[in-house]
Amino acid sequence: MGGGPAGIFAADILTKSDIDVSVDILERLPAPFGLVRYGVAPDHPRIKEIVKALHRVIAKPEVRLLANVEYGVDIKLEDLRDFYDAVIVSTGAMADRDLGIPGEDLSHGAADFVSWYDAHPDVPQTWPLDAKSVAVVGVGNVALDVARVLAKTGDEMLTTDIPAHVYEGLKAKTTTDVHVFARRGPAYAKFSPMELRELNHSPNVEVIVHPEGFDVDEHGMEHIAQHKSQKMVLDTLANWVGREPVGKPHRIHLHFAEAPVEILGDEHGAATLRTERTRPLGDGNVEGTGQQTNWDIQAVYRAVGYRSTALPGLPFDDRAAVIPNDGGRVLDLDGNPIPGTYVTGWIKRGPIGLIGHTKSDAAETVGHLLTETVPTAVLREPGDIDAYLAERRVDVATFDHWERLDQHEVALGEAAGRTRIKVGVREEMLRAGRG
Incomplete structure (x- = not known):
């Protein structure tokens, strides 16, 4: 099954x-x-x-x-x-893990957003993308995917297999700044080196690594010494700290040692994310310092794992x-x-x-x-x-149905100069599969 x-x-x-x-x-x-x-x-x-x-x-x-x-x-x-x-x-x-903080019901699950931009047939075809400043909580590859898709322009994504409703949604979004928050320091970031480097490939997106919280303790050094990919991630991040801005229209901000503690807002959605600065305990874990920051954002995405x-x-x-x-x-x-x-x-x-x-x-x-x-x-x-x-x-x-749907999607793509255009409506998928 x-x-x-x-x-x-x-x-x-x-x-x-x-x-x-x-x-x-x-x-x-x-x-x-x-x-x-x-x-x-x-x-x-x-x-x-x-x-x-x-x-x-x-x-x-x-x-x-x-x-x-x-x-x-x-x-x-x-x-x-x-x-x-x-x-x-x-x-x-395919479900999202919870953050376990007050106001969490005001946030979006990363898995739900991924399902939308991947044209899953069981999710609505619209997604609220009217936030200018967005927070993504988590430092895995899914968090980077969400941040990258939110930051890139709709036209940049038009070379992919997204159908019309996803393109129109991404084209109309108003996001200029995406803030990615990590509870621990950069030595424990879980994204892969390639995923991280791809953040910097867009001509419209600038990656900003904030120096606050960018510390590596002795345990962190031991950790990266045992994991080659972690060292590659840390080296890339370190090269980006303190870079001079070049004025691209969209920005992805990476914040380390900032743990979310509360989401504030009303029935219209999130308006503030409150985080607490953390410090390492010497064993890979962290504790709060009591120093809190309120971030002016209009949407929060949870990307702390699937369940x-x-x-x-x-x-x-x-x-x-x-x-x-x-x-x-x-x-x-x-x-x-x-x-x-x-x-x-x-x-x-x-x-x-x-x-x-x-x-x-x-x-x-x-x-x-x-x-x-x-x-x-x-x-x-x-x-x-x-x-x-x-x-x-x-x-x-059946498999024959899939082959006909596959051929149909490829034909849609060829007509638009793309490899494929995905069908995101169940009945349309079944109809194409029947031929």
Whole structure:
């Protein structure tokens, strides 16, 4: 269940095993590829190259794509057990973690904004972009994506796969300054070196690293000595501290050692973000100094991590936001493995690591599945689940549907001199898939 990288990698490993298998990938959306299609910023086409590898997997004869099928609505876990000997849950993480501060309800979730600019078919087609000064809380790659998209002009993004409603929204935005806040110092920033350097590539965006809080203690030095990428990030940031402004119309401000403590505003939204200066404790953690600053902003975005959500009929650890498991074996409330039920990807281990890390994660899960699974399905033919879904009038989108939708998006792009224009309306996606 789940047609993103985690589920597709698991299918690939299963088909390469010594055991004769057939795999159905059930996906809630009308198109596959999950996070790659709906979580990667549109101005990062290089990362989306992984789609080619994922496409080859779902094109295998042993693999079937059953998209536009929603677990818990169109089919239940007990139904799946009738059709399959084993079920792998790979539904990912698309909700936002909370900040845990007063006024948080006045902020936007980064995941929601990402879904909007990536033309997710289940989100509204409009987004409020009338803030001149914006705060982004977090120092991961998603925070940088959000900051970069907010700062760049709509015309700069027109070379990507964004559809018309996203372009019109970005073109009309009034944002001039984006302030990115980190609770700790620069040695612990979680963005990748390449993501960071890309902030400085726009002809319309100036990156300003504020010297206040830009300190590295002994523990921070030890940390970057053990992580090559962290040192590259720190070197880039250090080169930017104190640079003379060159007068570009939009600015991204990076603030370190500033922890959000409250968002102030009214029913119209945020008006002030209050932060507290922090100091290092010598172990990688920080504490507040009592020195607070009120920032005049009109919108706040939370980019402090994604979290998975509970699924009907399956256990869920709400604190860790994962399905309890032992190496991918789903565990019941007593800590015992549930036969034939497995998990992989972010809903297994949390939203940690890059897309490539999902391969080894899937290999662990599939290894247990192959050694433990026994035949239990009573309706084993592919036509059995097809008939079940047809009886419930589920408009299933198959691999053939995806290929037609893919060709349709590419054709839209070619007509506009672009590689692709994404379709962001579910009914239009299904209609294009039917041909």
